[in-house]
Amino acid sequence: MPRYALKIDYDGTPFAGWQAQADQPSVQGAVEAALARLDPGFAGGARIAAAGRTDAGVHATGQVAHADLEKDWDPFRLSEALNFHLKPAPVAVLAAVPVGDDFHARFSALERRYTFRLIARRAPVTHDRGRVWQVLNPLDAGAMRAGAAHLIGRHDFTTFRSSICQAQSPVKTLDEITIEEIPLPQGAEYRFHLRARSFLHNQVRSIVGTLERVGAGAWAPDRVAEVLEARNRAACGPVCPPQGLYLTGVGYPRDPFAGA
Structure with a gap:
């Protein structure tokens, strides 16, 4: 499965934080919902991993996450498709790039x-x-x-x-x-x-x-x-x-x- 790193920008005001929660809106949940419109794995419940779990109300201009997709995407088309499906949430994918299986958004970070x-x-x-x-x-x-x-x-x-x-x-x-x-x-x-x-x-x-x-x-x-x-x-x-x-x-x- 190809792995992609995502650089993500968001206004944390309407969210209960980065981490997905069953009963409250989250940034992770918004990104995964957009991915579910594009990839069968995420439609089936796959998850993304992020470099940091920001708290409720905290913003980001350079959050990094990675996702394992079932389909090979042109990076530009992937970021454009995600941004289309993220609307109207105040979340944007600034860049999407293919990375190796050894890259982990959290554990590879220095x-x-x-x-x-x-x-x-x-x-x-x-x-x-x-x-x-x-x-x-x-x-x-x-x-x-x-x-x-x-x-x-x-x-x-x-x-x-x-x-x-x-x-x-x-x-x-x-x-x-x-x-x-x-x-x-x-x-x-x-x-x-x-x-x-x-x-x-x-x-x-x-x-x-x-x-x-x-x-x-x-x-x-x-x-x-x-x-x-x-x-x-x-x-x-x-x-x-x-x-x-x-x-x-x-x-x-x-x-x-x-x-x-």
Whole structure:
């Protein structure tokens, strides 16, 4: 059976998350329903596998999944057909490419990249409503960068881990956190870019919520090191809402979409 990798873009607002659920809409369910219109295997209940299971309300601009189809497809025609059958769901297949049987969207991945968007201004957001987290007061980007520096590297991230996280270990290596400050009329947008091989459940939202406390002046930057060392969920700052979070990319030993 030919295997195809799919790069997927979606607005997570109307979904209960990526993972298929019996009684709630999911991104996985929408893609599999579109595949079922094209492939006998999916009409019979075949499943796709994804690089990351995003939570309810979380978006993606670079999710990766793979599907084993019974029919050989021209990659362009496959992506066009899927996008036709995905309508009107806010899900789009950016690219479809044939890959070897040894490619697995989740287990072959070397890194995941997330971006969290936060807007600080008094006036309500309009165009980005449902796609950012808004706070009312200005933030100190320099202080947040100083706090974030304590999190880079290999650590026990128990403090930043959801109580329902199913990962076998809280120890993860966070390779990068960068924080952009983008001026806006009467405010600013802060974009938090995080990169790691894998993340714990709610880790990114917990980190951003903690750094927001630093940027607001409620916490000193060094307190981030203290709460990390505490290895206690109760020491974490507030977990920020999901609508500002985006899965922006997945890294593999060889980019399957290069030249697509």
